[in-house]
Amino acid sequence: MQKIILIIAFLVVPLFLLLLFTYLPAFNMIRYSFYRWDGTSPEMTWFGWKNYEILFRNPQYLTVMANALYYLAASFLQLFLALVIAFILSFKFRGSNFFKGVFFFPYLLNGVAVALMFLFFFEPKGTLNTILRFLGADSAITLWLIKPKVNNILLASISIWRYIGFNIVIFIASIQSISPEIYEAAEVDGANRSQILWRIVFPNIKMIVALNLILAVKGAISVFEVPFLITGGDWGTSTFVIKALNITFGANPQYGLGSAFAVVLLVMILVISGLQKLLIREE
């Protein structure tokens, strides 16, 4: 009896919060996506699949989805670089912890500070242009953030700068968990570093790399903070989440369409998570 009271007493608050602030909103979001609604008026007009039609028919919205590809490409590069650096750092040497710390530190930084730092970096008279002038590459000096395409590449690079340390730390830990005997055996057999990397290390941490890849894909489709703070989504740098927020909370609030955006993102994330589960099961 005491047990039952304890179970109920201990679970009531967390479950209440979970149901009220996660599941109810999730359910509502799906419901709103079939309505036309401004978020405050008591009147909600049934809209059927129209919101989804608008979303998928309007080229303006589709380009926003395409912007995720920049971040996706960046995250592939990020994982590759992280793997190489983690491999180097996984052999303990003087300074290896220092480098690990330096590479990891940006991950802990406040997103607003990161955004302002890079806003200044790409300013007309900012850090980057000063370096270019110093190198004598005056012709390359430009207004980086308003240059279409280039600005997306730059924004995606910022996310490499910010997040690579996370992957490095995770990869180092998993490389170090490989039993040292395997390395010794390989060295006795005369394997060189790159052979060790691709034939021994990589197959052993394949799983972790795959999981990080999945995280990276999820990250790429839900990018928000850095582009929102640096360009506000202007000059063709909007992302899925920025657009969803603009539609929902903008001057002409459209909760229905915004929710449809959110539902599409939700479905994509769930599909990717499903793949992740399959992958883990297979292992």
Added chain:
Amino acid sequence: MTERTAQLAKFKNRFATIIKYSTLISMTIIVILPMIPIFFGSFKTNYEFYASSVWALPKSFFNFENYRIAFTQGNMLLGFGNTLLIMAVSITINVLIGSMTAYVLQRFRFRGRKVITILFLFAALLPTITLNIAIFSLMSWIGRNLGIQIINTRLAAIILFSGTDIITVYIFMQFLRHIPLAIDESAIIDGASYFRIFFSIIMPLLVPAITTVIILKFVAIYNDFYIPMLYMPRSDLAVISTALDNFRGPFGSQWEVICAGQMITIVPILVIFLSLQKYIYKGLLIGSVKE
């Protein structure tokens, strides 16, 4: 012959070392480069900032005027206050209900246990960033119809940061697994209630796990921008990140103050990182396993 191979090996080794260090050093430069002008700039006067190169050292590293302005006019002090308050309350609640959930799920077998575990697991898959649309309208509905103001109060952030997430529950469950059941059982024989067992025996043993959760939550709350931006736009509710974001308008022509503001957010996290490095890595690794 053997001497030549040895020489070749030595040469190859040296080459590998050069490649290794040049990779690491260029990466270090890339990481540090954007921070240097901000650091220098934060000590410059307004005239100095716009007249000198971004790479020029400030005339004095003891010019804290920009920091003073950032703290007072820039609301950074207020931001720290609000952030710390929100952190203290929501981390306490989070640790408490997270450990309670984990304790119940790990120690007892009861009907509905599986369903509840799945509910927590599945919730982790839902991208909160998009759920906010509906959470926002729910909170404003509660404000309009039940008279409980949540939007534009600290309560909004506290609620959203307090809720148990699967990572917290998972960290506690991992830890509980190593606390033998015999401890609970002998306490029961001594006549202790389950509540006593949890609060006076289990909780103290969970301290290392609690530390991990506190560190993870601390970093997450300190750096979060989205939730305070969306739910607490009122300027007297500014937290660190929104206070800094608000610099852009009023200090748009005083970038030296914006630089000081950035430094103010960076320094505490640097100190914490340097002193708790090991725990931060550990927390990150435990947290990432479940992702």
